[in-house]
Amino acid sequence: MQISLKNKIALVTSATAGIGFAIARGLAQSGANVVITGRHQDKINQAVNQIKADIADAQITGLALNAATAEGCQKIIQSLPQVDILINNLGIYGTCEFAEITDEQWFEFFETNIMSGVRLSRHYMKGMKSQGWGRIQFISSESAFNIPADMVHYGMTKSAMQGVSRGLAKALAGTGVTVNTVLPGPTRTEGAVIMIENIAKQQGITSVEAEKYFIEKHRNSSIIRRFTEPREIANMVVYIASEQASATTGAALRVEGGIIDSIH
Structure with missing residues (x-):
């Protein structure tokens, strides 16, 4: 199977390291014109330069801003009015006993892990729908199903992400736009x-x-x-972003090594 994303514009949030970086690299290697986000310009520059050094003719740029805020999302939209592929990778995590999780922490996790993807998807789905093609992905976690006792606030956001993704897929039924979540495990x-x-x-x-x-x-x-290796997550993301995955939508796609003990 030869995957080509040539002439496709892809946005990957929080992609200066880890899974996001591997996704950006995989998309660039498949020919997409990739835009990454991160909070620090020096890390953006480092990630962009590394991918350009690794991949001949890679088309990649970056935006230094905080995509966890409404203002940051608006700046992304102003700089990049339309994309073909949206990878909502931004997320935070951290352990905390349930009794100690403050209201501020609950709202911070929801704002960052859920609303960043909601805000960007809400805008970019319109252009995708009008052109009859698009790919929206949410990078979730096996913790959406196996809620960690010491990270209930994190697991909650990942479960909520599954609902947003499935509902959005149904809202875009028959449009040529697919919406899926990808569930990594320990990476x-x-x-x-x-x-x-x-x-x-x-x-x-x-x-x-x-x-x-x-x-x-x-x-x-x-x-x-x-x-798992970050590139193994990226392999799934690149495939789901491709033309070949046109019949896969509304799905929760596991790349978690079989941790979720279910045949569903």
């Missing part, structure tokens, strides 16, 4: 590497052993028994 991002190294130091074990320890203790239903 070897920069933050995850630091976490594993800390576990290794605390336990007096190697990083390989620490990763195995984490999976057995916290994700023991994993079938692949390892962290």
Whole structure:
């Protein structure tokens, strides 16, 4: 299968590192004209330059702003009025006992993880609908199904994301615009590497052993028994963004290594 996204404009939020960076790289490698967002110009420049160095003729630029705010989303829309592919990757997470989660934290998680995607989708769906083609994706998490006891506010937003995505897919029925969520599991991002190294130091074990320890203790239903790589998430995203995935919409697509113990 040869995936070509040539002449397609793709927007990826929060894409200076981790999964977002891998997605941006994958889309650029498939020929898309990619725009990434991030809060810091130096990190934007670093990500853009890295992808250009890795991929000959990569078409990629960046916008330094905070997409978690209404103002930041409006600035994106003003700079980029129309896109063909929208990847809502922006999200925050953090552990906290339920009794200690403040109202401010609940609203912060909802504003960042849900409303950023709602605001951008609400605008870009119109152009996609009028041209009869478009791809909207939300990067969710296996935590949407397996709500973590120490991250209820995070899991809640990922579950809500599933509802937004499914409802939007139905609202765009028959238009040629598809809407899906992609559900990663534990992924070897920069933050995850630091976490594993800390576990290794605390336990007096190697990083390989620490990763195995984490999976057995916290994700023991994993079938692949390892962290996924960011590029493995990106592979799914690129496919779903392609013409070949035209009949896949309203779906929750798992790239979580079989952690969710269900055949549905």
